[in-house]
Amino acid sequence: MKKFIIKNILFLIVLGAIISGSEYLVPYYWGTPHLVLKMNYYKKHKDEFNTLFIGSSHIFRDISPSVFDEFTNTNTHSFNLGVGAMCTLETYAFYENFLKKDISPNVKYVIMELAPIYRLPPKDEDSAGDLNFPSTTVQSARVKYYLNFPVFMFVVNYFKTGMDIYPNEEEEVIKEYTSAYIEKLFKVGMLKDMVMFNFQPAESSESQKEILGRYNDGFYSMDELTSKSVSDCVECRIKTAEEIDMNIKDAKAAYMQNQTLEANRVQLEMINKLIEQSRKKGIYLIFHLPPMSDYKLMLPIFDRIDVRHKLDLANPMEYPEFYEMDVHWDTLHFNLKGAKLFTKKLAEKFNRLVLKNSDDKKNTTS
Amino acid sequence: MLFNSIEFAIFVPIVFILYWFVTSHNLKLQNVLLIVASYFYYAWWDWRFLSLLIFNSFVGYTIGIALSKQDDPKKRKWLLFTNILISIGLLGYFKYYNFFVESFVDAFSFFGYKLNARTLNIILPIGISFYTFQILSYAIDVYRRKFEPTRDIISFFAYTSFFPVLLAGPIERPGNLLSQLYVKRKFDYDKAVDGMRQILWGLFKKMVIADNCARYVNDIFNNYGDYSGSTLLLGAILFAVQIYGDFSGYSDMAIGTARLFGINLMRNFAFPFFSKSIAEFWRRWHISLSSWLFDYLYTPITINRRNWGIMSVHFSLFVTFVVIGLWHGANWTFIVFGILQGLWLSLDVITRKSRKRLKKIVPAIIYDNISMLITFSFFSFSMIFFKANNIQTAIHYISRLSSASFISKSQILSAKLILGILIFIFIEWIQRDKQHALQIENIKVPSIVRWGIYYSIILVIIMFGSTQQEFIYFRF
Numbered sequence: 001m002k003k004f005i006i007k008n009i010l011f012l013i014v015l016g017a018i019i020s021g022s023e024y025l026v027p028y029y030w031g032t033p034h035l036v037l038k039m040n041y042y043k044k045h046k047d048e049f050n051t052l053f054i055g056s057s058h059i060f061r062d063i064s065p066s067v068f069d070e071f072t073n074t075n076t077h078s079f080n081l082g083v084g085a086m087c088t089l090e091t092y093a094f095y096e097n098f099l100k101k102d103i104s105p106n107v108k109y110v111i112m113e114l115a116p117i118y119r120l121p122p123k124d125e126d127s128a129g130d131l132n133f134p135s136t137t138v139q140s141a142r143v144k145y146y147l148n149f150p151v152f153m154f155v156v157n158y159f160k161t162g163m164d165i166y167p168n169e170e171e172e173v174i175k176e177y178t179s180a181y182i183e184k185l186f187k188v189g190m191l192k193d194m195v196m197f198n199f200q201p202a203e204s205s206e207s208q209k210e211i212l213g214r215y216n217d218g219f220y221s222m223d224e225l226t227s228k229s230v231s232d233c234v235e236c237r238i239k240t241a242e243e244i245d246m247n248i249k250d251a252k253a254a255y256m257q258n259q260t261l262e263a264n265r266v267q268l269e270m271i272n273k274l275i276e277q278s279r280k281k282g283i284y285l286i287f288h289l290p291p292m293s294d295y296k297l298m299l300p301i302f303d304r305i306d307v308r309h310k311l312d313l314a315n316p317m318e319y320p321e322f323y324e325m326d327v328h329w330d331t332l333h334f335n336l337k338g339a340k341l342f343t344k345k346l347a348e349k350f351n352r353l354v355l356k357n358s359d360d361k362k363n364t365t366s
Numbered sequence: 367m368l369f370n371s372i373e374f375a376i377f378v379p380i381v382f383i384l385y386w387f388v389t390s391h392n393l394k395l396q397n398v399l400l401i402v403a404s405y406f407y408y409a410w411w412d413w414r415f416l417s418l419l420i421f422n423s424f425v426g427y428t429i430g431i432a433l434s435k436q437d438d439p440k441k442r443k444w445l446l447f448t449n450i451l452i453s454i455g456l457l458g459y460f461k462y463y464n465f466f467v468e469s470f471v472d473a474f475s476f477f478g479y480k481l482n483a484r485t486l487n488i489i490l491p492i493g494i495s496f497y498t499f500q501i502l503s504y505a506i507d508v509y510r511r512k513f514e515p516t517r518d519i520i521s522f523f524a525y526t527s528f529f530p531v532l533l534a535g536p537i538e539r540p541g542n543l544l545s546q547l548y549v550k551r552k553f554d555y556d557k558a559v560d561g562m563r564q565i566l567w568g569l570f571k572k573m574v575i576a577d578n579c580a581r582y583v584n585d586i587f588n589n590y591g592d593y594s595g596s597t598l599l600l601g602a603i604l605f606a607v608q609i610y611g612d613f614s615g616y617s618d619m620a621i622g623t624a625r626l627f628g629i630n631l632m633r634n635f636a637f638p639f640f641s642k643s644i645a646e647f648w649r650r651w652h653i654s655l656s657s658w659l660f661d662y663l664y665t666p667i668t669i670n671r672r673n674w675g676i677m678s679v680h681f682s683l684f685v686t687f688v689v690i691g692l693w694h695g696a697n698w699t700f701i702v703f704g705i706l707q708g709l710w711l712s713l714d715v716i717t718r719k720s721r722k723r724l725k726k727i728v729p730a731i732i733y734d735n736i737s738m739l740i741t742f743s744f745f746s747f748s749m750i751f752f753k754a755n756n757i758q759t760a761i762h763y764i765s766r767l768s769s770a771s772f773i774s775k776s777q778i779l780s781a782k783l784i785l786g787i788l789i790f791i792f793i794e795w796i797q798r799d800k801q802h803a804l805q806i807e808n809i810k811v812p813s814i815v816r817w818g819i820y821y822s823i824i825l826v827i828i829m830f831g832s833t834q835q836e837f838i839y840f841r842f
Contacts, residue, residue, distance in 0.1 A: 001386060001553050001555075003555060004553075004555055004558050004559070008562075011817065011820070014817075014821075015821060015824060018821060018825075019828070187828070191825075191828050191829055192828065192829040192830065195829060196829070
C-alpha cells in the first residue's frame with residue numbers, strides 16, 4: 001500500500017514537472033490568436049517597421065498607422081500591434097518578452113496604451129467576443145498565457161498596495177490571480193494551444209484582413225468590422241451619449257484634480273522599468289492616455305510619468321472633438337472618421353514630443 | 367461528477383484513503399463507507415432521486431428476505447413478480463410513460479381518432495436503467511435459488527449503490543459483486559496498478575477518441591441534408607467509434623476504479639470491433655446487458671417455447687433485442703435498432719452452417735477480415751437509427767447516404783482524427799487477448815519505459831482530449 005501511494009505521488013510530481021516545464025520545450029507562444037497573427041506578420045516584415053503601437057482595442061481600432069505615418073515628421077513606418085481586450089498586464093508581459101526576443105532591429109518608437117489593471121473576467125467569459133479560447137474549468141484561459149511568476153508577483157503587489165479600485169475585495173482578487181497562476185503552472189487548458197499553434201493552418205485571407213487590416217498595418221476600424229454602429233439604434237445613441245457625457249464629467253473632475261486616487265507606485269515602477277529596458281534597446285517608449293479612460297485611476301500615474309515619455313489626448317477640455325457622437329462607433333471606440341482624426345492629432349503631438357526631446361538632448365550635450 | 371472530472375479525481379483518493387486506512391479493519395464499516403460515498407456520488411448528480419435508489423434497494427432486500435422464508439412455488443413467483451412490477455414499473459414510469467402515451471395517441475390518430483392524452487414533465491433519474499437491472503438480477507437469482515438471499519442489509523445496499531457502476535454499469539450480478547462485499551478486501555498492489563492503467567486507457571478512449579469523433583458526428587447528423595453520401599457514411603462509422611470509445615471508456619474507468627478498492631467487476635467490452643459475426647459481437651459488446659438479457663429473458667423464452675423448434679430461437683432473439691433497443695431509450699429508433707440486431711442475429715443462425723462450409727474453402731485471413739468488416743459495417747449502419755432523433759430522420763439519412771454522392775470524397779475529412787483512430791484500433795488489436803489494451807504487466811519493460819508510455823498517453827489526453835461531451839450512456 002505504501003509503495004502504491006509513494007509511487008503515485010512520485011508519478012504526479014514528475015508529471016507536474018513535465019507539464020510545468022513543457023513551455024520551455026516548445027517555441028514561445030505569443031498568446032491570443034490575433035496577437036499571434038500580428039506577431040507572425042510583424043516578424044516577417046520586421047525590417048520595415050520602426051514604430052509600433054501596443055495595447056487594447058483603444059489601439060487596434062483607433063490608431064491608423066498609415067495616417068500616423070502621413071502626419072509625422074520623423075519618417076515613421078508604423079505597425080499596429082493592438083489586440084482587442086488586451087489588458088495592461090498582458091501588454092506589459094507581451095512587451096517585456098518582445099524586448100527579450102530581440103526582434104525589433106529597427107524599432108525606434110513604441111507607443112503603449114496606459115490603462116489600469118483590473119481583476120480577472122468571470123471564468124465563463126470569452127472576453128470581448130470571439131477573440132479567445134474557450135474558458136477552462138477555473139479561470140479565463142487568456143490570462144494564463146502571460147501570468148508567469150514575475151507578472152504574478154507584480155499583480156499581487158499591485159493589489160496589495162490597497163488601491164480603492166476594489167474596496168475590501170483585494171484578497172478575493174489576489175485569490176483569483178493565484179488560482180489562475182496555478183493553472184498556468186500546470187498548463188491547465190493551455191498545453192494543446194501552446195504546442196499546436198505551430199501547426200495551425202494559415203488563417204483565411206478574409207480573417208487575416210480583419211486582423212491585419214486593409215493595408216496590412218494592423219489597423220481595422222470597428223465600422224469596417226461590423227456594419228452596425230451606435231448610430232444605427234436610437235437607444236444605443238442615447239446610451240452612448242449619456243456615457244460620453246458622464247465620461248467628460250469624470251475627466252474634467254480628474255483633470256482639475258478634485259477627484260483622483262493615489263498613484264499606484266507598483267504600476268509606476270513597472271512603467272519606469274519598461275522605459276529603461278526600452279532605452280537600453282534603443283527604443284523610445286511613450287505611454288499614451290486614450291480618451292474614455294478611467295481618469296480617476298490613470299491620471300495620478302500619468303502625471304508622474306516622465307514628461308518625455310507620455311502623450312495626453314484624453315483631456316476633453318483640450319480635445320472636445322474626441323467626445324462628439326459622430327466620431328464614435330460606441331462609447332469606448334472611435335469609428336473610422338474618429339480613428340483618422342485621433343491618429344492625426346496623435347501624430348501631431350508625437351511630432352512635438354520627439355522634437356522637444358531631441359532639442360533637450362542637444363541642449364544637454366552642448 | 368463525471369469520471370473525467372476534477373471533482374471525481376478528488377473524490378476517489380479521499381474515499382480510497384478512508385477505505386484502506388480508516389475502515390479496512392472492519393468489513394461492516396468499510397461497506398458503510400461505500401454506501402455513504404456512493405450516495406454522496408449519486409446525490410452530487412441529483413439528490414432528488416436518491417430516495418428512489420434507496421427505495422428500490424429496500425424493495426430488493428425485502429423481497430429477498432421474503433423469498434428466503436417462502437417455499438411455496440406460487441408464492442415465490444408472486445414475490446418475484448411484485449419486485450419486477452415495482453422496479454420495472456418505476457423504470458417504465460420515469461423512462462417510458464411519455465413515449466407510450468405519445469405512441470398511443472399517434473396510433474389512434476393514424477386511424478383517424480384524436481385522443482387528448484397528456485404527457486408529463488418527467489425527469490429521468492440518472493442510472494435508473496442500470497441499477498434497476500442490477501437489483502432485479504438479485505431477486506431473480508434468489509428466486510431461482512442460484513444465490514442465497516442475504517440478511518446483511520449493509521452489504522446489499524453497498525451492492526445496489528456501488529458508485530463505480532451506479533450510473534452506467536457494468537450491470538453487476540450478485541454472484542460476483544455482492545459475494546465480494548461479504549468478505550474483507552485485501553489491498554493488492556498489482557491489481558491496483560493495473561486498475562490505474564485501465565482508468566488511464568478509459569480516459570484516453572473517452573476524451574481523445576470518443577469526444578473528438580463527437581464533434582464531427584454531431585455536425586454531420588445535425589446537417590445531414592448538406593452533406594454527400596460519403597460524408598454520411600463517415601458519420602455513421604465515426605459514431606460507431608464514438609459510442610465504443612465513450613461507453614467502453616467509461617466501463618474501463620469503472621472497472622479500474624473498482625479494482626482500487628479490491629473489487630473485481632465483470633468485463634463489459636471485449637474488443638467488439640474484431641468480431642467475425644453479429645453473435646460474437648453481442649458476446650463482446652455491453653456484455654453485462656446482453657448476458658443479463660440472455661440469462662433472464664432469452665433463455666427462459668427459448669426453453670418455454672422449445673416446442674416451436676428453431677422458431678423459438680428466432681422468437682427469443684426478436685423479443686430480447688427489442689427489449690435491448692427499448693432499454694436504450696424511449697424512442698422508436700432504439701426499437702428499430704434492436705429489431706435490426708435481432709434480424710441480423712436470426713440471419714446469423716440461419717447461415718451458420720453455410721458460413722462454416724465457406725470458412726473451410728476461403729483462406730482464414732480473408733474470411734476473418736471480411737467477416738469483421740461486414741460485422742462492423744452492419745453495426746455502423748444500425749447506429750444510424752441509434753443516433754437519429756426519429757425514424758424519418760434515420761431513413762432520410764440512409765437514403766442520402768446511398769445516393770450517387772456516396773462515391774465522392776468526404777466533405778469532412780480530418781486526417782489527424784482518422785490517423786488517431788487507426789493507431790487506437792491497432793493498439794487494441796495487438797492487445798486483443800488482454801482484459802484491456804493497457805494491460806502490460808506481463809510485458810517485460812523497464813519502469814522508465816512504462817512510465818514513459820503512461821506520460822505519453824496523459825500528454826495526448828491533455829493535448830487532444832476534450833471535456834465538452836457528456837457520456838452517451840448516462841442518458842439511458
